Every structure is written in structure tokens, then in C-alpha cells.
Amino acid sequence: MSSGQRYRDLMSAFPTGIAVVTSLDGEGAPRGMTCSSIASVTVSPPTLLVCMRTGSATLDAVTSHGAFAVNLLHEGGRHAAEVFSGPAPNRFSLVEWKQSSSGLPWLTGDAFAVTECRVSGIQRISDHALVLGEVDRISQVEGTPLLYGLRRFAAWPEPVDATVAGSRGGRP
Helix, strand or coil, rough: CCCHHHHHHHHCCCEEEEEEEEEEECHHHHHHHHCCEEEEECCCCEEEEEEECCCCCHHHHHHCCCCEEEEEEEECCCHHHHHHCCCCCCHHCCCCCEECCCCCEECCCCCEEEEEEEEEEEEEEECCEEEEEEEEEECCCCCCEEEEEEEEECCCCCCCCCHHHHHCCCCC
């Protein structure tokens, strides 16, 4: 087994939330891609990091537009995750979306939270780019996050006993 395959197997064992990163290209057309490599960088100023494949139309749009949205998918967002992870033409015609007041594409039918970011830095490493985004706007409603791990989708499990979750500081 190659070291690349061993590394993919290792990372597939680490479940993560699923998001679709969206932006606008030079002609104002929406672009987007599924992304599971997202991390909080700092709270002040609020900044996050997304990892994107170099050569993708979405990374080109993010770079040229200087802004992007991170759509955190809810448990019913598997279709959107799959649409934006492959080469589907006209991806946005296959999902429910709208342009926010700033013009960025929001996946209104599949995301429980969206944050809009201004690009504050880009570092290219091999075939990916680490894109830093300073958060400008957050919109969030109740929702159960969609997760991906062990090469399959799942929803965040509900607590067995809400009282136990409440005693640990979780939601009642």
C-alpha cells in the first residue's frame, strides 16, 4: 500500500463536518466546492482557514473575488455535498440557493449556518491552497451538522439523556 493511500485511510478515520465553499467568478457566476478541511484560526479578528484544491474554478473565484462564503451543511445536505464534490455542470441549478446582500451564494436549502469571509491570506502547498478568511458576517439557525468519516456521511448523534448533556454545559 502506498504512503498516499495510507495517509488517505488515516484521514478518513477522522470524522469532520462538511461545508460547501462558494464565491463568484470574474463574470459574476457562482462557483462552489465541497470542503471538509476547515478550521478556526483566531477569535480576534474572527478568522477561519479552508483548504482548497489548486486548479479548481472555486479557488480561482475566491482568489479573484477576494471573498467567499462557507455553508455548513445540515444532516439533510448530503445531496449538496455530493453535487459540489464532483464535476457536475451547472451545480447551482441542482440545489436551492440565493445571493446574499453582499452577492455571495448561500445554500439556503442545505446549510444551517453560513459565514462570509474576506480573503486575508493564501498559502499554496503542493496541490492545495490554505485560504485564510476574516469573518464579516454569520447567519445561523438550529440544525444538526452533516458529518463525513470512514468514507460515509452521518448526522451528529443526539444525546442519550438531555439532563446529562445539560450537566456538561451542553444544550438542554
